[in-house]
Amino acid sequence: MKKFFPVYVRVPLLFALFFFAVEWLVGGDGEKPAFMEHPVVLILLGLFLFALIAVEIVASATNKILDRLMTPEERAAKEAETSLPFSQQPWVKKLMSKLTKTKTIQEEADVMMDHDYDGIKELNNELPPWWVGLFYVTIIFSVIYLLRFHVFDGDNQVVEYEKSVAEAQLQIEEYKKNAPDMLTADDAKYLTDPADLAVGKKLFDSNCMACHKIDGGGSIGPNLTDDHWILGGGIKNIFHTISEGGRPGKGMVPWKNNFKPSEIEKIASYVISLNGTNPADAKAPEGDIIWSKANLEEGAADAAPAEESAPAEQVAPAGEVASTEESAI
Structure with missing residues (x-):
């Protein structure tokens, strides 16, 4: 066996088997092995490695002593045995004999049957x-x-x-649910935490005030403080409008490539927080869908865009000037 598994193979192999066995018993995993969580395991591994090396050293020294005590005939017999091919090794032949229960040529007479066909005889061998x-x-x-x-x-x-x-x-x-950047309009929630609204206000001020004014009163885009909505009010509709954009040829461009879904949720929540305020020089109401922030307080669902309102696919109404910069919220 030592011929096929030298010491530089045996020691690492046995140590690896022992290591994985300990990890499995103690309950370690790939992210945090057991020896990091339990230092005593590291001591145990060190002792096992020391014992392996000590056994190999003792075995090597013992073999050298026994080799010196051998007679020339014994040494020659040992060399002849170790020079045999793998399949002819005594332990291999013994193992195969147990697995197959084959008979040697000298033992064939014991299992020979009486059948004889033109000189061909049959052996009653046992099944392996x-x-x-x-x-x-x-x-x-x-x-x-x-x-x-x-x-x-x-x-x-x-x-x-x-x-x-x-x-x-x-x-x-x-x-x-726990991955904010995978939010969709259906998963969006109205955020009331001051920190979230502060983030939404910052993004609104730097990206939306050009069309809606800093107070949401409306300029090129509609007034965001009244109860009239072009594409529907509520967190889901506002989230969808910001993400996918307004009406083709008239509404604002989609912002989904500029903001993460979690950021759009904060902007939409801030827009809702502007509802009901009274900014100076606010733009006249636009849109046929009526929705106010009070609906949230009353537990009402978001207002769905009505068929008579101007959905995202509908062309701008006659008489209105088309502009790619105008919002359709």
């Missing part, structure tokens, strides 16, 4: 033990399978797949 054992294993497996899936109605592959898909879908939905 490994084959018989595997056959018994298949019988045991079939009984367990029968009971598991046909008697006790266990989940088959289709049901297991469907359950796995359903579980994965739940994990995806849970992940989306």
Whole structure:
């Protein structure tokens, strides 16, 4: 064995097996191995490595002493044995004999049958033990399978797949809830925290005031402080309008490439916070959809864009000047 597994292979291999066994027993993982969380494991690994090296040193010294004590005949026999190919090694031949129960040529007379066909005789060899054992294993497996899936109605592959898909879908939905930058209009919430509104105000002041004024009273874009909305009020509609843009040829451009979804949610929340204020020189109301911030306080759902209002796909009404800079909120 030492010929095929030298010391520089045995020691690392045995140490690696011991290391993974300890990690599995203690409960370590790839991000934080057990020896980092439990320093005593590191001591145990060090002692095992020391013991391995000590055993190898002692074994090597013992072999050298025994080799010197051998007679020339014993040394020659040992060299002849170690020079044999792998398949002719005594331990390999012994193992194969146990696995196959083959008979030597000298033992064939014991299993010879009376059949004789033109000088060809038949041997009554035993079935290989490994084959018989595997056959018994298949019988045991079939009984367990029968009971598991046909008697006790266990989940088959289709049901297991469907359950796995359903579980994965739940994990995806849970992940989306905790991943702000994967927000959609349906997931957006009206934020009332002052820190969130402050971020929304900063983004609004630097990007939206040119069309809506800094107080939301409206300039090129509509007034954001009254209860009239062109594409619908409420967090979901405002989020969608900011993200996807307003009416083609008239409304503002989509901002989804400029802001993260979490930032759009903060801007939309700030826009809602402007509702009901009374800025000076506010623009006249526009839009046929009526919605106010009071709806949120009353627990009402967001107002959906009405069919008679101007949705994002509708052309600008006659008499209005088309402008790519005008907002359609």
